[in-house]
Amino acid sequence: MSQARDTSTRQQRSFPYELRSFPVRTVDGEVPGDIDHWMKAVSLGFYGNAPTPEIARRLVESQEVDGRVVTGAYLSDTEAPVGAWGVEYPVATYSYHRKTLNIGRGTLLPVHQITAVTVRPSHRRRGLLRAMMSSDLAQAKAAGLPIAALTASEATIYGRFGFGVATHECAIEVSVKGGIVFHNPAAAARGTVEVAEASTILQQHNEVFAQVHASRFGSIGRQDWYRFTASGQGNFESLDAVKNIRAALHYNAAGVVDGYVSYKPVTDPNRSAIEIVDLLAATEDAYLALWNFLGSLDLIDAITWAHAPEVDPLEWAMAAKRDYKRIRQEDLLWLRILDVPAALAARHYEGDGEITLHVGDPLGHASGVFRLMVDGGSAKVTRLADTVDAELNLGVAELSSLYLGGVSTQTLMAAGRVQENVPEAAARLDSLLRPTHSPHCLTHF
Numbered sequence: 530m531s532q533a534r535d536t537s538t539r540q541q542r543s544f545p546y547e548l549r550s551f552p553v554r555t556v557d558g559e560v561p562g563d564i565d566h567w568m569k570a571v572s573l574g575f576y577g578n579a580p581t582p583e584i585a586r587r588l589v590e591s592q593e594v595d596g597r598v599v600t601g602a603y604l605s606d607t608e609a610p611v612g613a614w615g616v617e618y619p620v621a622t623y624s625y626h627r628k629t630l631n632i633g634r635g636t637l638l639p640v641h642q643i644t645a646v647t648v649r650p651s652h653r654r655r656g657l658l659r660a661m662m663s664s665d666l667a668q669a670k671a672a673g674l675p676i677a678a679l680t681a682s683e684a685t686i687y688g689r690f691g692f693g694v695a696t697h698e699c700a701i702e703v704s705v706k707g708g709i710v711f712h713n714p715a716a717a718a719r720g721t722v723e724v725a726e727a728s729t730i731l732q733q734h735n736e737v738f739a740q741v742h743a744s745r746f747g748s749i750g751r752q753d754w755y756r757f758t759a760s761g762q763g764n765f766e767s768l769d770a771v772k773n774i775r776a777a778l779h780y781n782a783a784g785v786v787d788g789y790v791s792y793k794p795v796t797d798p799n800r801s802a803i804e805i806v807d808l809l810a811a812t813e814d815a816y817l818a819l820w821n822f823l824g825s826l827d828l829i830d831a832i833t834w835a836h837a838p839e840v841d842p843l844e845w846a847m848a849a850k851r852d853y854k855r856i857r858q859e860d861l862l863w864l865r866i867l868d869v870p871a872a873l874a875a876r877h878y879e880g881d882g883e884i885t886l887h888v889g890d891p892l893g894h895a896s897g898v899f900r901l902m903v904d905g906g907s908a909k910v911t912r913l914a915d916t917v918d919a920e921l922n923l924g925v926a927e928l929s930s931l932y933l934g935g936v937s938t939q940t941l942m943a944a945g946r947v948q949e950n951v952p953e954a955a956a957r958l959d960s961l962l963r964p965t966h967s968p969h970c971l972t973h974f
């Protein structure tokens with residue numbers, strides 16, 4: 530299996546790079562040179578504009594709030610070829626911040642969130658990603674993080690490092706000509722929705738997101754930068770406020786803001802549509818009431834949203850269900866269990882029972898045979914000798930996909946990715962892992 534190759538030997542053959550890590554920070558209110566070079570390398574990798582000094586400062590201040598740590602791979606040579614980027618520019622970038630993942634019943638599990646992975650075109654396929662990922666996951670495991678996460682630019686890169694898809698998001702279009710008719714109009718009219726300046730979202734974001742994060746199964750911690758983009762008060766291209774972003778807040782019966790939507794017109798001369806920029810709702814009341822508000826916008830035929838949940842109460846609240854259309858579904862959150870006993874013991878279980886699992890891990894962090902015993906919804910996980918016969922064999926990527934219940938063991942077995950050694954073992958694991966809700970992550974990073 531290619532995933533199990535010994536990479537340390539391979540890297541020693543030819544690896545003229547040095548990995549250096551440092552926290553994102555300003556120095557005397559300015560962006561230091563090492564961070565500036567690192568950010569320019571990231572913008573090269575993602576084909577973005579190189580950040581202006583003002584945007585770079587705002588980004589760095591924001592990432593400092595997140596506790597962001599960056600890694601660069603630097604050429605060990607003392608000089609670069611004349612005219613090329615100097616050796617102070619990393620040839621590869623990688624970074625992480627650590628927040629929490631809602632794994633159900635309000636339990637927030639510490640999570641190592643990986644982002645900004647790029648390798649300079651002239652240095653690709655020489656093992657830089659593998660070197661950075663291997664070193665970082667080993668450090669995260671050593672630091673006691675039970676799980677790592679990322680959102681992927683391409684679907685075929687990260688399985689080899691033990692990541693599995695855990696949540697999806699859907700791009701939807703809701704036809705709202707004449708408004709949305711709800712099966713139960715009262716359920717979509719709880720609390721109050723009122724228009725606010727978009728800039729208000731900048732202040733409200735963290736408070737509302739904290740409520741959403743605590744209540745939304747599958748939610749992962751958001752970077753500080755989100756409050757700027759959600760409110761149209763700056764993005765990677767410009768710090769100028771976007772003038773056509775509007776916002777509305779939802780107030781619960783006690784007058785507390787527990788949701789908001791920010792939205793803007795879709796640039797399409799052929800139709801009158803609104804695109805949701807960000808929609809956060811800590812309760813189902815807030816969610817339906819905000820959609821009720823969007824449905825009531827005059828002159829608008831359709832609302833689009835790129836980040837809708839896979840299972841959406843809105844679709845089932847609408848009398849004309851077919852006016853709700855899924856345009857696209859894509860993987861969003863990828864998880865990677867680093868510590869099997871810690872991760873499995875942290876979550877709640879709907880059913881009771883026992884099962885023995887053999888987990889394979891190309892990087893070794895999660896490998897082993899484990900006994901999962903669930904009683905009263907709580908799990909005890911014991912590591913057994915590697916020679917013990919397991920009832921199910923699966924890889925860490927598969928276990929990570931199963932972790933939030935976004936897919937079933939039986940489906941992965943049908944896909945040829947899980948091996949059952951005892952009849953009905955897959956069904957037994959499913960009865961333990963069965964989620965009460967479909968996981969929904971609202972955050973890209």
Ligand SMILES: CC(=O)SCCNC(=O)CCNC(=O)[C@H](O)C(C)(C)COP(=O)(O)OP(=O)(O)OC[C@H]1O[C@@H](n2cnc3c(N)ncnc32)[C@H](O)[C@@H]1OP(=O)(O)O
Nearest residue numbers: 644645646647648653654655656657658659679681682685
């Ligand atoms: C979490 C995030 O930040 S997602 C964003 C990822 N970054 C991007 O998409 C930016 C553009 N792409 C890049 O910068 C680079 O091509 C990267 C980061 C994807 C890969 O970097 P490289 O240093 O070339 O990867 P490296 O040589 O270490 O390859 C490691 C393994 O991944 C595989 N691999 C690398 N890139 C890809 C790819 N695009 N698709 C599928 N497999 C890939 C390699 O074949 C290799 O496999 P093996 O070790 O099992 O034989």
